[in-house]
Amino acid sequence: MIEVRGLHKRFGDTEAVRGVDFRAEDGQITGLLGPNGAGKTTTLRLLYGLLQPDDGEIRIDDEDFAGAADRGELRRRLGVVPDEVGLYSRLTVREHLRYSGRLQGLGGQVLVDAIEQLVDLFDIHGLANRRTDGFSHGERRKVSLARALVHDPRNVLLDEPTNGLDVMSIRVMRRLIRRLAERGKCVLFSSHVMQEVSALCDRVVIIARGQVVAEGTPAELLARTGRGSLEDAFVDLIGSEEGLG
């Protein structure tokens, strides 16, 4: 469970996040939808403590973590997949998983089992012992998601997880994300793509110019705006078409 209240973050003169509130439940997929530059990535980075909020409250599994000195505990509860895939081209997939596991404090047989479960779950037996140099974009995204799950976190943050993928890879990625929610995890992901959100999400949080402009199930958002498609509803809700990159 992830809960955010009154989150603020300023970079120099620009206020990237200006009072974001939302709640993402366990067992659900919550989509952070907004145009480019709306503050989605900054919000996620504040959530996992890469950035320090200027103000606001962050609660993970009903514990307060804003400004907490111990990032370690916060991050053990989160699996983070940043926008940048960022793999090490000279390491194999198993070595990536092992590295992430050890950095999350795992070791021994627990870690070995965790790695094998992920290899099964992601169906990457053929790739597992290959160095990631030369992997396709889809394969790289898979590895980056897999390593974020090695410590079996209750909450998963994904920043634009299907960015740049082809149709087949997108379907695989969606199936994996759904599987996580079915297992009772709280999945929060950001996207600027409407279809992505409508295809996956139980709840949608629409962000524009650093603020939440609407929150609800896709059906609720349609009802509220009286529009036929989510795309029209989205344009209505963010108040203009210009922010739509």
Added chain:
Amino acid sequence: MFIHHVAAVFEKELVDSARDRRSLISAFAYALLGPLLVASMLGFLADRRDTDRLIEIPVAGAERAPALMEYLRGLGASIAPPPADIERAVQRGDVPFVLVVPEHFSERYRDLRSAPVELYFDASRSEGRSQRRRLEGWIRGWGDEVASLRLLARGLDPQIVRPVTIEGRDLATPSALGAQILGSLPMFFLLATFVGGMSVAIDATAGERERGSLESLLAHSASTDALAVGKWLAVVVFNLLGLVSMLGISIVVLQPERFIGLGVAVNFGIEQAAGVLVLMIPLALMVPALQMVMAIFARSFKEAQTYLSLLILMPIVPGFLLLLEAFDIVPWMHAVPVLAQQIQIVQLIRGESISQVAFFAGALATLLSAVVLVWLVGRLLGRERIVTSR
């Protein structure tokens, strides 16, 4: 947990770098280059100096000038049969030169007329040039001797025909040159600590930023301090590997018996190597931390490489001044990292003794700097602006 995280980072960086050609080259190519350069320059000098060595002279028509041949053998030369095609053999460089005694030599010699010998050589080739000059000198020497005998036989003093003699006093003796070349060894050892781990240092900092892996690395529960320490240790390992292999190669290529003709004592054995290692270890711990602090501000491998290449100038400038004895060594210099090691390693190689106080002052100051710099790496890794800007 801290140690667990440090170990994870350390292992990963070691494996990653061991598979990286760039890292291996920076650790080992330089280690090879320095000592080989010094050894080959010394070897070249020793060759030039080595007048006692037997030279082999291919001679055509040796039987026509038995006295000359006897004289040359007496000087330590050996007379060899000439190649079949003299001109081609010389042009192709098969032999450096061929001495030809023409048919009319004996006749003219007997008649007390100037008797020619022909020396075939290729002036565009440098090999054998010094041997050729020596041979020419010997033949001239034999001529002088014969002339003296002929004059004496006629009751004249040979000095009449030698109104002036030149006695060379070459001050650039091979020994002095050799000492200068040997004097560059400390600089090579010092620079090894700047080169050995350079690529790993860059890859672990600017490299993470360039490939976009820094953000996901920081999303783990390991603290930035643990990341900094693990990465730093891996760089230190490469640095030390480079330094140790350089010392090992130096022991092998600088064996004193190879430079006997040089007139300068080349004395670099296990004992000296161990001394250098002890002296350099604090530096091998500090320089990687300094390199990481600088490289972390770079967004790409190339940018970082530019910064770190400039950093290499840091020991070179005082090194040269030291070599030129441009300043006096005062006590506080022994407590300045890099400078202290520079002064002390020169003393060590020269065989002078280093005071314990000076050694510990330098080592402690350097180690303290290393600790501060590693701490700084930890701070910088977590800095918002460094993670978010690419």
